[in-house]
Amino acid sequence: MTTNFPINNSPIQSDQLVDFCSRVYQSIGVPKEDADFAADTLVQADLWGHQSHGVLRLAWYFARLKSGAMKALTKVDTVVNAGAVAVIDGNDGLGPVIAKNAVLQATERAKLHGIGVVSVRNSNHFGTCMYYTRMAAKQGCIGMLMSNAGPNMAPWGGRKKKIGTNPWSIAVPGGKHEAIVMDMANSGVARGKIYLAKNRGEAIPNDWAIDKEGRPTTDPAAAIEGLILPMAGHKGYVFGVMIDILSGVLSGSSFLDQVHGPYDPVNRSGAGHLMICMNVEAFQKLAEFEEKIEAYVTSLKDVPLAQGFNQVFYPGEMETIANQKNRTQGLILPEDTIQSLVNLSHETGVSF
Secondary structure, eight states, X not given: OOOOXXXXXXXXXXXXXXXXXXXXXXXXXXXXXXXXXXXXXXXXXXXXXXXXGSGGGHHHXXXXXXXTSSOSSOOOEEEEEETTEEEEEOTTOOHHHHHHHHHHHHHHHHXXXXXXXXXXXXXXXXXXXXXXXXXXXXXXXXXXXXXXXXXXXXXXXXXXXXXXXXXXXXXXXXXXXXXXXXXXXXXXXXXXXXXXXXXXXXXXOTTSEEOXXXXXXOOHHHHHHSEEOXXXXXHHHHHHXXXXXXXXXXXXXXXXXXXXXXXXXXXXXXXXXXXXXXXGGGTSOHHHHHHHHHHHHHXXXXXXXXXXXXXXXXXXXXXXXXXXXXXXXXXXXXXXXXXXXHHHHHHHOOOO
């Protein structure tokens, strides 16, 4: 079968890539609407310049669908409906589809009550957090999302994997700007970046991880076998614990080393999330808030530049610029990522 994937670092148009990823999802039983959405979340990560969370992960998700660890048909149940608060059960469905449901419920409740809080149990990895918090910001809400994840960090002072990188994001409506966005893991680096370095045959900085013997390493394979280090030492450890409690324990989902990540092809995830939306209009007129945010951004940028810098970016601006550039010029994907898509094409019969 001819896959027709671009070669020699030729750019790929994002809509073509979304279409391919969607048809791969559909080939294993995911409904088209869900497949289209899940595909878009992956490609959008690449467009933002975060290839560690982009289509590199499609093969991992496909393997989980194939084994049954993740369900192709996503059924979301609302198990607690208490005004501003809800608890939903994703029943091991697609993480992106479950997270989308959480955003829609949280924004709807925020419009009614000023704030909407949706706790999520029995979900899966959903990609990059800011995809969903940006959705909330477009609805005039401040969105906050956090999730627990499979263990790859040790408790501070320990030497056994217990805590995930446990990412979180906050997005704020930006007025004439795109949303102001924070998106970060509580490790020094996202685990996906170490996998990306491994696939590329690149060394990693020696402060990202330690090997299984507790020694600093620049070898990504040794880092994956060992432990990822928390950001800012004990502070990153504390952040990771609190997000695990709010995402996993509070929702009634799994926590600590009960959670299994997207790299695991056979075990159900048990991931939990917490989505909080605050309706800006409940605090002040949205137009007034956005005017102040625009003044805030102007003031941020109105400072002398440090040596080696051409401008000051507001949080999330670099992703906005990358998105605009990559949508126009097309995406250049790493060779190993292209190969994983070719392998999926052969396995599923889905041509590019």
